[in-house]
Amino acid sequence: DAKTTQPPSMDCAEGRAANLPCNHSTISGNEYVYWYRQIHSQGPQYIIHGLKNNETNEMASLIITEDRKSSTLILPHATLRDTAVYYCIVREAGGGADGLTFGKGTHLIIQP
């Protein structure tokens, strides 16, 4: 069973903010939300993670709803190089025998 649901694809204009949604309605209290992205022909790249508070780093911001059932990854000023598949992953703290479970992700296409 998929733990997360993401739209298969999204477009965004260059220079605008890209907002990528993720639904994780069955998330449990000790599960973190991670975001990775994979640019074509490269390995996945870690972006950001959070538990319940909003987080921001040099790449992106992560907004998690108060009930933690969904989150949004925000790329504030998208560039063409942000075109990639973005994966939202939930993972429990303190263990888990299956590594990171990647779903199908969202293919974000930045339009010039």
Next chain:
Amino acid sequence: KAGVTQTPRYLIKTRGQQVTLSCSPISGHRSVSWYQQTPGQGLQFLFEYFSETQRNKGNFPGRFSGRQFSNSRSEMNVSTLELGDSALYLCASSPLGQSTPNYEQYFGPGTRLTVT
């Protein structure tokens, strides 16, 4: 710091052969995980090594194995190759083990294996 390196980048093998792929983690990282990526199944976890011990294993047959050396470098081996083993094999290193909350993984560029 140098990133995760994987060798070789591309490999072509024949059914029935075996193959060994190599991964050098980021300096100081003790955890190394391996993933298989195919168009049909996406990214799937193979196994994780920490301090030379396999700690976690995904749902793959015994033909897939690995090991980690004292310098944290890791190798994975696939024996009796099948056509379905054609995939991008990704290695990822982490400064912490999987059993910690902040589990950031840093991926290498992958080895593209083609089995003919």
